Amino acid sequence: xxxxxxxxxxxxxxxxxxxxxERAAVLRSVPQGTLLHNGSADxxxxxxxxxxxxxxxxxxxxxxELTIYRLLERDICLFSASCIMQSIxxxxxxxxxxxxxxxxxxxxxxxxxxxxxxxxxNYTSQIMAARFSEVMWLIEQILWKSQDRRLAAFLLQExxxxxxxxxxxxxxxxxxxxxxxxxxxxxxxxYFQSEGLVVLSRGTIRLANRRALEELAGREPA
Amino acid sequence: xxxxxxxxxxxxxxxxxxxxxERAAVLRSVPQGTLLHNGSADxxxxxxxxxxxxxxxxxxxxxxELTIYRLLERDICLFSASCIMQSIxxxxxxxxxxxxxxxxxxxxxxxxxxxxxxxxxNYTSQIMAARFSEVMWLIEQILWKSQDRRLAAFLLQExxxxxxxxxxxxxxxxxxxxxxxxxxxxxxxxYFQSEGLVVLSRGTIRLANRRALEELAGREPA
Numbered sequence: 001x002x003x004x005x006x007x008x009x010x011x012x013x014x015x016x017x018x019x020x021x022e023r024a025a026v027l028r029s030v031p032q033g034t035l036l037h038n039g040s041a042d043x044x045x046x047x048x049x050x051x052x053x054x055x056x057x058x059x060x061x062x063x064x065e066l067t068i069y070r071l072l073e074r075d076i077c078l079f080s081a082s083c084i085m086q087s088i089x090x091x092x093x094x095x096x097x098x099x100x101x102x103x104x105x106x107x108x109x110x111x112x113x114x115x116x117x118x119x120x121x122n123y124t125s126q127i128m129a130a131r132f133s134e135v136m137w138l139i140e141q142i143l144w145k146s147q148d149r150r151l152a153a154f155l156l157q158e159x160x161x162x163x164x165x166x167x168x169x170x171x172x173x174x175x176x177x178x179x180x181x182x183x184x185x186x187x188x189x190x191y192f193q194s195e196g197l198v199v200l201s202r203g204t205i206r207l208a209n210r211r212a213l214e215e216l217a218g219r220e221p222a
Numbered sequence: 223x224x225x226x227x228x229x230x231x232x233x234x235x236x237x238x239x240x241x242x243x244e245r246a247a248v249l250r251s252v253p254q255g256t257l258l259h260n261g262s263a264d265x266x267x268x269x270x271x272x273x274x275x276x277x278x279x280x281x282x283x284x285x286x287e288l289t290i291y292r293l294l295e296r297d298i299c300l301f302s303a304s305c306i307m308q309s310i311x312x313x314x315x316x317x318x319x320x321x322x323x324x325x326x327x328x329x330x331x332x333x334x335x336x337x338x339x340x341x342x343x344n345y346t347s348q349i350m351a352a353r354f355s356e357v358m359w360l361i362e363q364i365l366w367k368s369q370d371r372r373l374a375a376f377l378l379q380e381x382x383x384x385x386x387x388x389x390x391x392x393x394x395x396x397x398x399x400x401x402x403x404x405x406x407x408x409x410x411x412x413y414f415q416s417e418g419l420v421v422l423s424r425g426t427i428r429l430a431n432r433r434a435l436e437e438l439a440g441r442e443p444a
Contacts, residue, residue, distance in 0.1 A: 060366040087351035090358035121343030129309035136312035144282040
């Protein structure tokens with residue numbers, strides 16, 4: 001597994017640029033729970049995920065969280081290298097949600113590649129546009145969808161990520177993903193249980209009626 | 223007033239690219255209220271504002287609106303040309319909030335310039351990062367700031383844009399900017415009036431105590 005297989009515009013780099021990237025990129029493995037990047041506190045570098053799962057989120061002054069997006073195999077995180085672009089004026093925190101491996105590309109090298117190479121620059125724009133689209137979707141959810149729809153969509157998304165109908169997740173954690181309070185999540189989950197959509201037990205949630213959850217989430221049944 | 227003075231990376235284009243841009247860009251003037259771009263319905267082209275004020279906003283299925291950002295002189299709107307980038311997967315509507323003039327750069331020409339020129343590609347990334355930052359700020363406001371703080375911030379922003387403490391704006395319009403209901407705005411404005419922050423009359427709002435509004439908005443007094 002080489003960086004060249006994970007970096008989409010690799011073939012459009014010059015041989016010199018390729019060897020610079022190969023020399024500078026560092027492969028790192030971290031256990032679940034590791035905080036990789038903390039807002040404006042650092043400019044870690046560009047993360048290219050080899051395996052595992054990362055979570056990017058924002059925090060309020062009071063410590064409330066909101067998940068912005070997840071990074072899976074082959075995904076690239078720009079915002080851990082926000083110093084490459086002065087117009088990135090917001091803080092994102094990145095943590096490993098599962099045991100993960102990733103390449104770290106130094107910020108200054110990537111910045112130079114963007115300046116030299118239109119393909120790298122355009123690829124960077126594409127990544128940003130994709131993340132931007134996710135955030136716009138999120139804004140519409142927050143503003144215009146009720147909490148129960150958002151929760152149903154979240155449970156289905158988790159179930160897809162875990163490839164299981166049994167989710168090991170606390171109400172506290174779900175609240176942090178959705179930017180709300182634990183009590184709100186608990187209340188909706190109890191309502192879901194009373195409707196037969198989920199079965200709750202200590203530390204787990206089992207999806208008992210995917211079809212009804214999909215309908216509630218406004219998603220086409222798979 | 224020539225496009226060359228409004229397009230920031232002009233000097234880094236080749237003479238051929240410059241003359242292509244000059245030939246293809248069209249200067250248009252539109253009256254206040256003109257709808258310039260409507261979500262995914264068209265791919266109008268890149269807008270470079272010469273004068274006036276444009277508003278970019280999103281709409282819910284039920285017709286509620288939320289202002290995403292404003293475009294003033296020299297600002298550039300990418301999302302009216304969302305077909306230049308396949309990763310832009312959301313719909314933004316753009317309207318003239320004042321009588322406005324702008325250059326329209328055809329999408330296909332701009333797309334080709336991005337592919338040819340690293341400076342144009344990087345400039346495009348910078349614009350996107352700047353808009354992304356505004357949207358992230360907005361998300362934090364919506365999630366974590368109370369409505370009264372958001373309204374105070376909005377009134378101050380309007381007052382800055384209009385260079386006046388007397389705002390001619392309806393409660394309906396403010397609600398559309400902030401993605402909420404008219405009744406909510408009216409209630410908070412009445413509260414502001416009772417506290418001496420604003421003076422309401424038919425169709426206008428006068429900022430009576432900027433200092434207190436700035437404090438409420440969490441903004442440093444000017």
